[in-house]
Amino acid sequence: MTTSTPAPSSSRFSRRLIPTALVVTGLLTIAAVVSTVLITLEHKRTQARAAVKASAVETAEYLARDAVGFVITSDFETLLHLVQAKSEKRGETTAFITDPAGKIISHPDSSRLGRKRDDDLHARSIQTGQIAARVRPEEGGETFEAAAPITAGGRAVGVARVDRSLRAPALDLGEVVTLVAPPTIVLLVVEAVLLYLFLNAVVRPIRSVSSAIADVAAGHHGRRVERPAVEELGLLAESFNRMAEQLQMTDAALLEEKGNLERALAERTKDFFRTHHSLLRIFESSPSAIFTTDLRGRITAANPATCALTGLSARDLIGRPSGSFYASPEDLREVQTALRREGRVLNREISVRRPDGTIRTVLVALSTIVSDRNRPMGVLGVGTDVTEKQDVERRMIQSERLAAIGQLIAGVAHELNNPLTGIMGYSQLLLSRPDASSVHGPLDRINREAIRMQKIVSNLLAFSRPHDPEWNPVGLNGLLEATIELVAYELKVNNIRVETDFDPSLPMTIGDFHRIQQVFVNLITNAMQAMADSHVGEKLFLKTEQAAENGENWLRVTVKDDGPGIRPDHVARVFDPFFTTKPPGRGTGLGLALVQQIIHEHGGSIRVASEPTKGTTFTINLPFRTDVPSEEDPAGAQTRGGGAGGRGGAKKSILVADDEPSICSLLYDTLKEKGYAVETAPSGDAALRKLRRRSFDLIMTDVKMPGLSGMELYDRVRTEFPGLESRVVFMSGDTVTEATRVFLGDRRDRCLSKPFGPAEVYTFVEQFLESQRRDQPA
Secondary structure (H helix, E strand, O other): OOOOOOOOOHHHHHHHHHHHHHHHHHHHHHHHHHHHHHHHHHHHHHHHHHHHHHHHHHHHHHHHHHHHHHHHOOHHHHHHHHHHOOOOOOEEEEEEEEEOOOHHHHHHHHHHHHOOOOHHHHHHHHHHHOOEEEEEEOOOEEEEEEEEEEEEEEEEEEEEEEEEEEOOOOOOHHHHHHHHHHHHHHOOOHHHHHHHHHHHHHHHHHHHHEEEEEEHHOOOOOOOOOOOOOHHHHHHHHHHHHHHHHHHHHHHHHHHHHHHHHHHHHHHHHHHHHHHHHHHHHHHHHOEEEEEEEEOOOOEEHHHHHHHHHOOOOOHHHHOOOOHHEEEEEHHHHHHHHHHHEEEEEEEEEEEEEEOOEEEEEEEEEEEEEEOOOOOEEEEEEEEEEEEHHHHHHHHHHHHHHHHHHHHHHHHHHHHHHHHHHHHHHHHHHHOOHHHHHHHHHHHHHHHHHHHHHHHHHEEEEEOOOOOOOOOOEEEHHHHHHHHHHHHHHHHOOOEEEEEEEOOOOOOEEEHHHHHHHHHHHHHHHHHHHHHHHHOOOOEEEEEEEEEEEEEEEEEEEEEEEEOOOOHHHHHHOOOOOOOOOOOOOOOOOOOHHHHHHHHHHOEEEEEEEOOOOOEEEEEEEEOOOOOOOOOHHHHHOOOOOOOOOOOOOOEEEEEEEOOOHHHHHHHHHHHHHEEEEEEEEHHHHHHHHHHHHOOOOOEEEOOOOOHHHHHHHHHHHHHHHHHHHEEEEEEEEOOHHHHHHHHHHHHHHHEEEEOOOHHHHHHHHHHHHHHHHHHOO
């Protein structure tokens, strides 16, 4: 059996009658509701504006009363708290205070301090001594301004200002409903009554005829419609009687055809959904970003990987121009050109800009989608995020470069330490002679410059040497001075002037000297590079002080420059790993992240304040400890011996092995002067030959020498002269390379670091011989 809708003729007839009542009553209802809502809105708006004005005047009056004492005493910090308390964070209310001349002295927005607001409102308030108010039109609405004079002793010392937006507040929906509902309900009841009367009078006969026609259309072909009294309905009944006869003949054929079509459609539908679900699972499960666009470049589909890559939901992506994600306009032009010429783009790296401003590198393949008639329909794209892969590659390259630089520094330091030892040693020997008074000044300058070079080399070695964390007392003043010396040359060639303000009474803290030094090297280097690259700024200011914050005491270090500053959208991200504004090859984006990590490891905090063109300030707080030992440790004082005899003993013999003639000569002269019997050897092989001829009380050997090195000489002595290896001590200007560090290991107390002077040599030799004497059995 088939079903059908009511006859078109009766439906048209019904549509002539029913809408008449609906339109009339509907218009009446709509008119009443709209009128009521408009009246209610206007009433609420008037009340809201009056309340806003009264609130602004009251706030200004309270602010003037509360601020008078603080204005007189110029307590701007308390004034700031007052205006912040009277202001709203959403910007609806702004409170501020001006002096009698109209200059702003306190405002929640520090950038407005010092600006003039000597308008007629300000003048009226000062002149009348009363609260003045006005409504100021502005774009997007109106602002109500109130000014209350701040008086003391009968004169105005300032003006309390309050600006309040007159934008209408959100209406109370429940209140509006309460006002609108009664008349609306009454009108709806009237409409219902009219419709009921209309249906009884006109529509009921039409429904009776339509019911009979519907039965015939539904398959009850034996049913016939009697001719109603209404002429139009009679004609309609005759038409349906003829149609029923025709339907009876064709109904069976239609039912059979319908069954065949339904079965075929069901099978095709199953196949379609199986294919669709399979492709959809592939599309959504793919780790690669898959998307399609139309011919205008607007995204029409995007899988979850595309959403993750772009940082947007699928809903936000659909309809968005794909070209808006290209960080480089050149990339976009080249891709569009390749698609027009060849219809595809394979394995091309492009830079994608996410809505949050981050840039991702994506390897994409694009292909034009064509129709059955070979006409372009859009573009299919597949992309893989290779940002992390590139970052890892860059970090590996950077690590290799840093390792090479460390090796280079170690080699250079070793080569410098050898001549420095000779320069320092001989200048100190000459200074100790009474006949050198005529050249004492030049010799002293030579010695001081050599010591300065020693500090530079020591800082280079300390900075490039890998360290395990060593928690010891650290003096921040001395650490900063050593750091400035480390980068002094770069600062000088870049015309950067360093100013310091160190608190001489600054206590020490517990920390790792080298890791804290790395913090300040990174901060100073960043500031120097920013000023040099932008040609803005020339001063770097370092300050140490004791500070109280959040109820705790801190050691505070301030690093401030007058360079180009940092963009506001970058300030919050400067400590993010791999975030950098430098061009490729100039930075890894790890410097400030490492700085923050080190400071947090030490229980401290770091914050940054910066504005474009106004420089940058880093403030570091480290824990304040009062129980840390002072820098002068009596237990560490060196013991001065009594000469070559080592506490009155017999004359001691010393063998010196070093490939640097100046060092051999220096040690010979230095130790000979103290009464030691000294022999020198220019190589490890020569020293071994002398040991085969006689024994020595002390063997001093350089770690690195051509031929037989100091490390190899030590092994040969241990093999050929068992027990004599305990008398071997080492000299080295290289404590950075892995082989040297591993060899020295627990022998660091037996190593004399280059460069050294006569006093260090005396102390080292005497202490070592004294320890040898104590260890001998009685």
